[in-house]
Amino acid sequence: MEFQGLILDSATLNSFFVTQGGATLWGIFGVVFILFLVVSAALVYHLERYGYDRYRIKFTELLFFSVSLVLLLVMAGAILSF
């Protein structure tokens, strides 16, 4: 009986999705975006400082940021249409 409060009934679930669904997805997006910024900064720092081949470094950075940007835009688009 004491566990009754933990069981999510359909009304609670419905209410959660209506009020918090989009916000939760934006929250996840924000965390991933911050992670992406931190890793990108570390990656660019290492490649620029310790890399040996200018052309390959620039190509790598361009590829990394292009694909990441597409995936971030897809995520944002999916949240907007959620």
Next chain:
Amino acid sequence: MLTLDHGEERILVLRRHWFVILEHSIFIVLTLCIIIAAAVVVRGLSIELPAGNSDALLIFTIALFGLLAWIVFFVGWTNYYLDIWVITNRRILDIEQHSFFTREVSEFRLDRVQDITVQVQGLIAEFFDFGDVHVQTAGERHTFIISSAPHPYRVKEVITQAIDKAVERGTMRT
């Protein structure tokens, strides 16, 4: 960036064999495939969301894990790319990128080299021609290992020739 001394020539820049990064990629791609398959199966169960678009949620999930996999792959690739051995006509530089912000640079002169051993282990290594090159030196750190070097026997030859040429030129102290 690598700075060479006056009169020093770069003979060979060596990275681990491409199979190392392929191995790393296969693991990431497999993980991503499992996640996508699981998401598609869940969608196939036709679970109705009380509110919101389930297709959008599926696309969001796939893009999210895709981005995380992409980041993990590039972190691995950067470590692979920055982990190198440089063989010059005077010394061997061992630059090891263990992870972000953990880097070890060691070098030893060719005249410190005492013995070079090649170790090719396993069918895949034999087939793709890569293996470990152990360079034994007279220094404090006795053995340097070039892990998963491509064409290890050729690498051994290059190092041996570099030592011989250095002896001929008399640039070594021996």
